[in-house]
Amino acid sequence: MPESAAKKVVVVGGGILGASTAAHLARAGATVTLVTAGALADGASGRSIAWLNSSGDRSREYHHLRLMGIDRYRTWASQHPDGRAYLRFDGAVKWAAPGETLRDTFAFERAAGYDAVWVDRSDIARVAPHVNPEAVADEGAIFNAGEGWVDLPAIVAALAEQARRAGARVLEHAGETHVATEHGRVTGVILGNGDILGADSVVLATGPAAPAELARLGVNVPNSSPAAFVLFTEPTDVPIRTVLNTPRVAVRPAADGGLVLDADWAEQTVVVAGDRTFSVPETSVEGLLQEASRVLLGSPELKVARIGAGWKPIPGDGNPVAGAVPQVPGLYVLFTHSGATLGLILGELLTEEILTGGVPPALRTFRADRFTSSQLSTPVPTGAWAAVRQD
The missing domain is CATH 3.30.9.10 (D-Amino Acid Oxidase, subunit A, domain 2)
Structure with a gap:
C-alpha cells in the first residue's frame, strides 16, 4: 500500500459530503473515522430538496464541477440497481x-x-x-x-455502510466536535465528551457550522447561509x-x-x-x-x-469551498451549496488531494485561500447545523 494511503483521517460531519469523503478514503486504504454530532444526515442533508442539476447561468468551472457530480450519480445508479428507490433521473x-x-x-x-x-x-x-x-x-x-433527484439520507446510509465495510469507524452522537491543533498543525479532533481522536488529517464537512470552526482557527470563510x-x-x-x-x-x-x-x-x-x-x-x-x-x-x-x-449551506460568494486550508496544515474543508449535486464528486476529489498531496484541477477555483482577511465570516452558532426536532 502506498504510504499516502495509510494516512489516519477524521472526517467531521455526517451529511452527504462527510459520508462520501469517508467512503472514498476508506476504500482507498486510509484509516478513517467519520464523526457526527448527532445521527447521520440529521442536518442539511436531511432537509434538502436534493435536485441534481447544473441549471441556469453559472461559471464555466462551477458548471463543469456540477456536471462531474451528476456523472458520478449516474455511475452510482448503474452500480446500484436497488438505488432506483432513492435516485432517479426523470428530468x-x-x-x-x-x-x-x-x-x-x-x-x-x-x-x-x-x-x-x-x-x-x-x-x-x-x-x-x-x-x-x-x-x-x-x-x-x-x-x-438529464436532471434528477436523490434521497440524501438513503445514500448517506449506503455510503456510511460502504465506509464501514472498508474498515472505517462511524461515530454518531459524538456531540460538538472541534479541530485539535498543536503548533498550528492539525493533531485530531476533540469530541463533545472531551475525548481526543488523533489524526494526520481532519476534514471539516459540517455545513453552515464550518465557517465558525474555521474562524476559531483564524481562517476567514464568508458565510451566507x-x-x-x-x-x-x-x-x-x-x-x-x-x-x-x-x-x-x-x-x-x-x-x-x-x-x-x-x-x-x-x-x-x-x-x-x-x-x-x-x-x-x-x-x-x-x-x-x-x-x-x-x-x-x-x-x-x-x-x-x-x-x-x-x-441552508451557502458560502459567501456562492461557490464551493473545497480542499486544504493552508493556514492550518492537515486541515481540509468542504462547504458548499448544492451539496446534493456535488456530494459524490467532492468526496472523490478531496480523497485524491488528501492521499496524493496534489490539487485536482476541478478544485483549483474553489480553494479556501481565495478569501482575503477583509472578508470576515458571519458565524452560524455552533450546533446550528442540526435539523430542527420536528421530525
Whole structure:
C-alpha cells in the first residue's frame, strides 16, 4: 500500500459530503473515522430538496464541477440497481414568473452544451403529464431531461455502510466536535465528551457550522447561509416524476411516495429563536401546500408529513469551498451549496488531494485561500447545523 494511503483521517460531519469523503478514503486504504454530532444526515442533508442539476447561468468551472457530480450519480445508479428507490433521473421542468422570462437562461444552457429543450405550454404534458398546463408561463418552460433527484439520507446510509465495510469507524452522537491543533498543525479532533481522536488529517464537512470552526482557527470563510425549511408531504397518488422548479414552489418526488417542497419566499419567513431553534409560520406551510397543489394536474389535496428547518449551506460568494486550508496544515474543508449535486464528486476529489498531496484541477477555483482577511465570516452558532426536532 502506498504510504499516502495509510494516512489516519477524521472526517467531521455526517451529511452527504462527510459520508462520501469517508467512503472514498476508506476504500482507498486510509484509516478513517467519520464523526457526527448527532445521527447521520440529521442536518442539511436531511432537509434538502436534493435536485441534481447544473441549471441556469453559472461559471464555466462551477458548471463543469456540477456536471462531474451528476456523472458520478449516474455511475452510482448503474452500480446500484436497488438505488432506483432513492435516485432517479426523470428530468426537471422550470418556468418563469409573470413579467419575467427564461429565454436567456435557455440560451445560456444551450450554449454550454447542457441538455435543455424549450416546451410550449400546450405541449407540457409530453414531458410532464402531472403538471397543470394553466400554471405554466405563457412563454412556455424549459425541460432538462438529464436532471434528477436523490434521497440524501438513503445514500448517506449506503455510503456510511460502504465506509464501514472498508474498515472505517462511524461515530454518531459524538456531540460538538472541534479541530485539535498543536503548533498550528492539525493533531485530531476533540469530541463533545472531551475525548481526543488523533489524526494526520481532519476534514471539516459540517455545513453552515464550518465557517465558525474555521474562524476559531483564524481562517476567514464568508458565510451566507440563510435559515430555510423543506416540507415533506404524506404519500400521494399524484404520479409526479420530474422535478418542478416554478416561481412559487419547487416540487420533487420522495422515496416514500410523498413530495418534497420548498420556495425562496417561504424560507424567508423562518424564525430563529435565541436558543437556536427554528419555527415555521403555519401560513408558510399552508402556502407551500397550496402552491404545489396549484401546479399539479387536478389540484390534489396535499398533507404535511414533517418539516425540516435549519441553516441552508451557502458560502459567501456562492461557490464551493473545497480542499486544504493552508493556514492550518492537515486541515481540509468542504462547504458548499448544492451539496446534493456535488456530494459524490467532492468526496472523490478531496480523497485524491488528501492521499496524493496534489490539487485536482476541478478544485483549483474553489480553494479556501481565495478569501482575503477583509472578508470576515458571519458565524452560524455552533450546533446550528442540526435539523430542527420536528421530525
